[in-house]
Amino acid sequence: MNRREWLKTVSTGLAGLAAPKWVRSASAGAAASAYSSGRPNIIFILTDDQGWPETSFQMDPTVADSTCPYFETPNMARLAGQSMRFTSGYAPAPICTPTRRSIQCGMTPARERGTEFPSDHFVPAEHLTIPKALKTVDPDYRCAHFGKWGEQMLSTPEQVGYDVSDGETGNETGGGMGGKGADRRPVVAPEPKDDPKLIFSVTQRAMDFMERQVGAKHPFYMQVSYYAVHWQIQYRDATVEKYRKKGDPQRDAPLEFAAMLDDLDTGIGELLGKIDALGIADNTYIFFSADNGGQEHDAKNPLYVKHLGVAPKAAAAAGTDGAKEDGTDNLAAAPNPSGKPRLPDDHPLRGAKQWLYEGGIRVPYVVRGPGIKAGALCGEPVVHYDLLPTFVDLAGGKGPLPDDLDGGSLRPLLENEGKGSVKRALPGLVFHRPARGYSAFRQGDYKLVVNWATEKNELFDLSKDVGEENDLSAKMPEKTAEMYATLTDYLKKVNAETYQKAKPKAGQKKAPQKKAPPKKTPSKDGNAA
Numbered sequence: 054m055n056r057r058e059w060l061k062t063v064s065t066g067l068a069g070l071a072a073p074k075w076v077r078s079a080s081a082g083a084a085a086s087a088y089s090s091g092r093p094n095i096i097f098i099l100t101d102d103q104g105w106p107e108t109s110f111q112m113d114p115t116v117a118d119s120t121c122p123y124f125e126t127p128n129m130a131r132l133a134g135q136s137m138r139f140t141s142g143y144a145p146a147p148i149c150t151p152t153r154r155s156i157q158c159g160m161t162p163a164r165e166r167g168t169e170f171p172s173d174h175f176v177p178a179e180h181l182t183i184p185k186a187l188k189t190v191d192p193d194y195r196c197a198h199f200g201k202w203g204e205q206m207l208s209t210p211e212q213v214g215y216d217v218s219d220g221e222t223g224n225e226t227g228g229g230m231g232g233k234g235a236d237r238r239p240v241v242a243p244e245p246k247d248d249p250k251l252i253f254s255v256t257q258r259a260m261d262f263m264e265r266q267v268g269a270k271h272p273f274y275m276q277v278s279y280y281a282v283h284w285q286i287q288y289r290d291a292t293v294e295k296y297r298k299k300g301d302p303q304r305d306a307p308l309e310f311a312a313m314l315d316d317l318d319t320g321i322g323e324l325l326g327k328i329d330a331l332g333i334a335d336n337t338y339i340f341f342s343a344d345n346g347g348q349e350h351d352a353k354n355p356l357y358v359k360h361l362g363v364a365p366k367a368a369a370a371a372g373t374d375g376a377k378e379d380g381t382d383n384l385a386a387a388p389n390p391s392g393k394p395r396l397p398d399d400h401p402l403r404g405a406k407q408w409l410y411e412g413g414i415r416v417p418y419v420v421r422g423p424g425i426k427a428g429a430l431c432g433e434p435v436v437h438y439d440l441l442p443t444f445v446d447l448a449g450g451k452g453p454l455p456d457d458l459d460g461g462s463l464r465p466l467l468e469n470e471g472k473g474s475v476k477r478a479l480p481g482l483v484f485h486r487p488a489r490g491y492s493a494f495r496q497g498d499y500k501l502v503v504n505w506a507t508e509k510n511e512l513f514d515l516s517k518d519v520g521e522e523n524d525l526s527a528k529m530p531e532k533t534a535e536m537y538a539t540l541t542d543y544l545k546k547v548n549a550e551t552y553q554k555a556k557p558k559a560g561q562k563k564a565p566q567k568k569a570p571p572k573k574t575p576s577k578d579g580n581a582a
């Protein structure tokens with residue numbers, strides 16, 4: 054069944070028509086509980102621009118620097134201790150919006166032809182999405198999206214199926230830079246000193262939503278997309294005082310960044326506390342991750358050159374600062390009175406946000422829930438476009454999903470202490486950013502990085518070389534060619550944007566965009582669900 058046939062079936066209503074096979078068999082076998090359906094709740098906590106090592110716990114216990122002890126994230130650490138840690142967890146893209154589209158629809162940004170902020174034709178509301186899929190498994194599911202939705206998403210949260218949301222929010226909503234040129238400025242004014250990056254108001258709406266669903270005995274899906282720790286930096290005064298007393302971080306991030314991360318952690322702690330207080334922890338899955346790799350805060354650091362493989366000037370020209378697209382100002386160096394060299398934000402990974410090296414796409418990735426062994430580790434590569442099929446599987450949906458989904462369910466890994474593999478149509482993970490001249494393909498321990506501008510391929514064995522320093526392509530030409538063929542066959546099959554077409558041309562500002570469908574009024578108070 055293709056997606057159009059699937060959606061036609063669903064939109065015509067399930068009664069009296071043959072529902073998709075996986076829906077018909079979905080209702081049986083749910084465990085008895087306080088819920089009308091017994092189905093689990095699913096919460097996805099998505100942070101913004103939080104790098105793989107930007108937590109106080111090690112994302113990979115075998116990699117010493119996969120943490121920054123200066124940062125204090127006790128609630129994230131507690132959650133990780135109760136969870137399975139995916140040490141090779143990936144965002145589908147190294148920037149916000151392509152990742153956020155990919156999450157909702159379970160496809161690669163390459164297939165969505167949405168590898169930059171705009172997409173030339175992809176309207177999420179015209180496709181299967183997480184809330185639509187869960188409601189098809191069981192119409193009792195109530196779905197909410199709080200916090201940052203994304204830039205140029207072309208569909209509102211309600212249009213893709215959420216009952217409750219904060220509307221079409223973006224970086225500016227959460228205190229990022231708005232306007233252009235001389236008018237660029239933080240748009241949240243005055244700065245909300247008790248609610249930096251809207252962390253606590255977003256958390257409060259999420260807690261209220263959960264409470265309503267528990268009272269009404271509805272299973273729920275809730276995505277909480279925090280604006281932190283994306284620039285601009287905001288924090289509470291008491292929090293930043295704590296870090297001023299600690300001195301400078303061991304990484305490029307300014308100490309104010311640590312305060313923002315700390316406040317984010319406090320908000321997440323409140324959310325976790327509410328789950329316990331409501332008595333739903335035993336029937337609730339919590340996924341925690343970030344939308345792309347960490348922002349690099351100091352391109353002047355010589356270690357940056359080592360890790361990115363290019364000189365800072367060239368990196369800036371290539372647009373690693375992202376200032377033109379998403380309002381970040383990442384090249385602002387943190388004060389470094391000690392003068393000692395610091396580690397780049399994403400060390401030991403190579404690169405940072407914007408890049409398809411690991412620093413741009415490998416992110417924190419932990420999952421807690423029924424049947425998941427606390428403290429388990431999983432090295433199997435997983436990605437956010439696996440979430441839609443995973444959520445459907447955890448909710449009790451059976452049978453095949455539409456055949457244009459790229460993700461596979463993580464359930465076999467979650468229920469088997471991380472052992473096993475994920476069943477996807479393509480045996481590997483695809484990352485595609487043709488406008489910047491790069492694609493990458495992760496398969497097992499190996500990762501191929503294709504530079505379309507230079508037509509140079511690099512091959513890395515990430516099990517031995519997480520920093521992508523040893524290019525094996527000359528030593529392993531057959532493996533390189535095989536992975537290149539698999540990647541390029543896929544890109545052709547899904548009609549992905551090509552480097553020749555996607556790279557900016559002289560005098561061309563933006564690709565033409567499809568007109569967005571009409572907006573609905575967002576239900577900000579959440580009374581509807």
Ligand SMILES: [Ca+2]
Pocket residue numbers: 101102148149283344345
């Ligand atoms: Ca981001």
